Amino acid sequence: MLELSKRLSLIASHVNEGSKVCDVGTDHGYLPAFLYLSGKCKSVCATDINEKPLASAKSNIERLGADGVRLVLCDGLAGVTRDDADTVIIAGMGGEVISGIISRAEFLRDNTVSLVLQPTTAAKELRQFLAQNGFRVERETAIAENGKIYSVMAVRFSGAPYDISDVQSLIGILTPTDDDAIAYIQKQYRIAQKCADQLKCAANKQDEYNYYLSLSEKLKNILGG
Ligand SMILES: C[S@@+](CC[C@H](N)C(=O)[O-])C[C@H]1O[C@@H](n2cnc3c(N)ncnc32)[C@H](O)[C@@H]1O
DSSP states (O other), X not given: OOOOOHHHHHHHHTSOTTEEEEEESOTTOHHHHHHHHHTOEEEEEEEESXXXXXXXXXXXXXXXXXXXXXXXXXXXXXXXXXXXXSEEEEEEEOHHHHHHHHHHOGGGSSTTOEEEEEESSOHHHHHHHHHHTTEEEEEEEEEEETTXXXXXXXXXXXXXXXXXXXXXXXXXXXXXXXXXXXXXXXHHHHHHHHHHHHHTTOTXXXXXXXXXXXXXXXXXXXXXX
């Protein structure tokens, strides 16, 4: 059986039995191959905007015998409909790219569609986009891999935009309940603290200094002081 990395395993664990899944920006194709071979999905498709990664997905999928995975060359979900997918994975891309893909796929504005999102950068901007556009984060898990720390979000459209604080846009709904979540929050704390330190003695930057100081104190409190 194909063994996934810790990050991809966590993402795969968000896919429910009997779902129709689409992996957007699949690249190597390991995730759709694993999901197909697990037998837990009704159907599995995968997209990529670039020919080279899609060819690499095709080759891996064939080698692994996951021949029921449908591959689509397209931008985001442009070649996929609601009939093809009730679960959409968008992982390993920047938060802005993920937001763009969600914006362009009208069928995701449906509370029966589950989204599994894993930004590599700009998680803050992604969380702000989700809040402004009425996508609720139902579950969030941090995962450390190869010296990096990521967040995996289980998201669903609610139609009701909501406000999020600056702290929430940095750490989402993570709480310091496991080592990886603690590491994620600590990273945001260190960044805010560094910004405050750099602004401390800068002329005319008192407001910015106070902002980062307050942010770092709030994050420190979440970590338990
Ligand atoms: C770093 S790989 C991530 C692969 C895999 N999803 C993962 O998490 O390991 C990013 C992939 O997304 C694809 N990609 C980037 N923008 C895309 C878009 N708008 N639509 C579909 N695929 C896209 C790239 O071609 C690349 O293969």
